[in-house]
Amino acid sequence: MKEIKHLINGQFVGSASGKMFDDINPATGQLIAKVHEGGKPEVDAAVAAARTALKGPWGTMPVDERMALLRQVAEGINTRAEEFAQAESADNGMPISLARAAAVPRGSANFIQFAEHFKYVATETWEMDGALNYSLRRPLGVIGIISPWNFPLLLSTWKIAPALASGNTVVMKPSEETPMTAMLTAEVINEILPPGVFNVVQGLGSDSAGAALSEHPDVDGITFTGETTTGKTIMRAAADGLKKLSFELGGKNPNIVFADADLEDALTMTLRSSFANQGEVCLCGSRIYVQRPIFDQFVTGLVAKVKANVKVGDPSDPASTMGSLVSKEHFQRVMSFVESAREDGATFECGGKIPDNLPDHLAEGVFLEPTVVTGLTPDCKAQRQEIFGPMVSIVPFDTEEEVLELANDTRYGLGATVWTTNLGTAHRMSAALEAGIIWVNTWFLRDLRTPFGGMKNSGIGREGGVHSLEFYSELKNVCIKL
Ligand code: NAD
Numbered sequence: 363m364k365e366i367k368h369l370i371n372g373q374f375v376g377s378a379s380g381k382m383f384d385d386i387n388p389a390t391g392q393l394i395a396k397v398h399e400g401g402k403p404e405v406d407a408a409v410a411a412a413r414t415a416l417k418g419p420w421g422t423m424p425v426d427e428r429m430a431l432l433r434q435v436a437e438g439i440n441t442r443a444e445e446f447a448q449a450e451s452a453d454n455g456m457p458i459s460l461a462r463a464a465a466v467p468r469g470s471a472n473f474i475q476f477a478e479h480f481k482y483v484a485t486e487t488w489e490m491d492g493a494l495n496y497s498l499r500r501p502l503g504v505i506g507i508i509s510p511w512n513f514p515l516l517l518s519t520w521k522i523a524p525a526l527a528s529g530n531t532v533v534m535k536p537s538e539e540t541p542m543t544a545m546l547t548a549e550v551i552n553e554i555l556p557p558g559v560f561n562v563v564q565g566l567g568s569d570s571a572g573a574a575l576s577e578h579p580d581v582d583g584i585t586f587t588g589e590t591t592t593g594k595t596i597m598r599a600a601a602d603g604l605k606k607l608s609f610e611l612g613g614k615n616p617n618i619v620f621a622d623a624d625l626e627d628a629l630t631m632t633l634r635s636s637f638a639n640q641g642e643v644c645l646c647g648s649r650i651y652v653q654r655p656i657f658d659q660f661v662t663g664l665v666a667k668v669k670a671n672v673k674v675g676d677p678s679d680p681a682s683t684m685g686s687l688v689s690k691e692h693f694q695r696v697m698s699f700v701e702s703a704r705e706d707g708a709t710f711e712c713g714g715k716i717p718d719n720l721p722d723h724l725a726e727g728v729f730l731e732p733t734v735v736t737g738l739t740p741d742c743k744a745q746r747q748e749i750f751g752p753m754v755s756i757v758p759f760d761t762e763e764e765v766l767e768l769a770n771d772t773r774y775g776l777g778a779t780v781w782t783t784n785l786g787t788a789h790r791m792s793a794a795l796e797a798g799i800i801w802v803n804t805w806f807l808r809d810l811r812t813p814f815g816g817m818k819n820s821g822i823g824r825e826g827g828v829h830s831l832e833f834y835s836e837l838k839n840v841c842i843k844l
Contacts, residue, residue, distance in 0.1 A: 364395040368404050368564055369548035371411035372557025378403045383566070385541055388693075389677050389686040391519040391726025392482075396543045400565035401452045405533065405574035407564045408561035412504040412531035413580055415558030420531065423762050429477040431554050433525055436473035438550035440520075449542035450515055450809030451677045453752065455686035455728070456639050458678050469515040469543075471532040474528040475810040476830065483828055485837070488634075494842050501529035502606060503582030508567075508596065511688050512642045512750075517610075518544060521585045524830035526560065533581065535571050537588075539688050567592065581601050585833065586610070587644075589748075590774075590819045608833045609822040610644070610815060612748040614775030615844045616769035617647025617805075618791065620762075623781035627803065629663045635779060635805040636664075637672060637732045640684055641752040645777040645799070645806060648749055648757040651700035651765050657758040661736060664756070665712045668732045669766045674717045676724060686727045687751060693728035700733065703744040708735040708755070729755040740771060748774070762787060770796045775817030798824070 366385065367374040377398045385395040415421075420428070439446060446469065447461035456465065470803030485497035505525040509518040518536060525532050536544035541564050548562045576599035582619055583606035586596050592609040600607060617635055619628045635647040652660045677685030687693045700714050713733030720729060733753040738745040745755055759765040769778060778797040782788050792800045797815045801807065808814075811827035823833060 364562055366395050366397040366545045368398060368400050370408045370554055370564045372552060383538065387452045388689050389724055389727040390447055394452055395565055397564050400563040400571040402574040405571055405578060408502055408533040408563050409578050409580050411558035412533050412561055415531045415556060416503060418556055419760060420556050420559045425481060429481055432473045432477040432523065434554045436470040438554060439470040446515060446543055446546055449546060450531060452538040453542040454511060454514060455677050455688055456801055457685045459680050460639060464572050465513055469519045472519040472523040476523040479827060480527045480831055483831055492844055494844060496840050497837050498840060499837055502834055502836055503530060504531045504580060505532050506584045507534040508572055508575065508586045509536050511537035512833045514540040515543040517587050525627045525834050528831060528834035530834055531559050533563060535563050535565060535575050538566050559728045572735045573599060576600050577844060581605060607822055608825060611819060611821045612774060613644045613820050614649060614748050614772050614774045615645060615647045615777040617779045618765055618769060619660060620779055620782040620787055621650045621653040622783045624783065625656060628781040629667055631805050632664060633667045633671060635755040637684060637752050640687055642688060642750055647779050648754050651759050651768060652756055654758045654760055661711055661756055668712050672732045674731060684732065686729050690728055696730060696749060699744045699749045699753060703735050703738060706742040707737060709737045710735055740768060766794050771820040776820035
């Protein structure tokens with residue numbers, strides 16, 4: 363049986379407690395690895411190693427050299443791309459096609475992006491009468507990364523790469539649901555960077571490794587992606603040390619289709635923004651608002667596309683376009699939203715049940731048909747809370763004012779999508795929607811130089827491009843009397 367260990371100070375080690383937990387393939391229910399369960403002792407050792415490594419060769423390395431090493435990390439991931447893709451798919455339930463096409467390439471692209479971009483960012487200079495001010499950028503220090511299970515490699519490297527490119531050292535706590543690609547990343551990085559620069563402690567969240575990292579007095583910043591409630595707990599734990607925080611949290615994103623939109627484009631992309639990675643994407647547009655003249659046509663069109671294009675099946679089969687949910691617990695949570703929608707009188711246009719044609723080897727898996735409902739009112743549980751599964755609701759609207767009111771009536775503010783061919787509508791909606799990222803006539807089109815993050819309960823701060831540099835470094839001003 364494969365064993366997944368921690369990487370601490372350049373060594374793969376087990377836990378002092380000897381405790382382990384199971385890593386289960388959610389599509390088959392099979393045990394795929396035993397994972398060493400880290401706790402405070404492992405976090406303490408990893409943070410101490412990271413602190414020491416800041417003072418070692420990494421801390422004084424010329425920028426070009428550091429960036430060259432990060433490009434080698436990208437190459438290291440690319441060289442083992444298929445191994446990464448298989449691991450991600452087995453751990454998470456994501457279709458292997460998605461792991462190959464998006465998760466792994468984006469994992470390595472993150473290293474290239476930040477290795478390149480940060481070399482060309484200037485600092486400011488201000489001339490005064492008789493004095494000169496200039497700014498110096500310095501690494502923040504030891505960065506704690508706490509990452510989720512939904513795109514484990516893509517989302518962790520989105521933080522590892524800029525943290526390292528800025529000259530920091532890192533202690534990462536990956537999700538207990540998906541420890542595999544964190545271990546592979548550790549293997550790749552450990553061959554390239556000095557010991558202690560990048561450390562991974564496997565383990566659980568509350569009262570465990572995650573909590574120990576959040577409250578550790580020698581960690582300078584915490585960057586976290588996950589649920590809003592977890593973010594609040596981490597913020598409280600980090601308050602004592604006044605740590606710098608960056609949070610990418612949950613969403614309940616509106617997808618708004620005006621009657622003048624290109625219907626075919628809107629339908630094709632809505633299929634993706636509803637069911638990509640089984641709807642386990644923070645940016646999925648789970649609240650679909652469609653202007654009344656095209657409402658019926660849109661509902662019929664989306665259901666037709668689901669039936670024609672979505673193949674739920676074994677994630678390891680390249681023909682599957684939807685895999686399994688991440689775990690039994692998460693499946694039960696998603697099903698509770700299906701049930702609540704039923705109780706609230708929703709019409710199930712399609713889905714709402716376990717697929718009945720799954721092969722025997724997937725009998726223990728956690729699969730749900732792509733589910734489209736209509737008839738939910740704004741106060742229904744399934745319309746208000748993040749489902750994080752393959753279930754969307756479609757609601758009609760009449761005017762721009764009305765849909766704005768509906769779209770913004772949420773504690774979340776991560777993403778929003780607008781479909782229209784009217785330039786005025788596009789600009790007015792983009793300005794008024796309360797979300798950190800607005801897509802017009804597209805979805806999930808990402809330029810890694812742009813600010814990424816959420817408003818309201820969807821996050822704190824922005825990462826991406828120079829915004830990542832802002833988080834992962836300290837600026838100091840030097841004032842010289844001439
Ligand atoms: P989660 O909050 O349950 O777990 C995320 C990480 O936090 C895991 O590593 C977990 O072990 C750790 N953790 C849990 N409790 C902790 C505690 N008390 N102290 C420290 N660490 C703790 O989230 P999840 O279920 O893994 O991921 C799904 C959530 O992530 C969804 O809400 C989704 O919207 C959000 N998400 C947001 C973005 C974004 O960019 N905004 C991207 C992906 C996912």
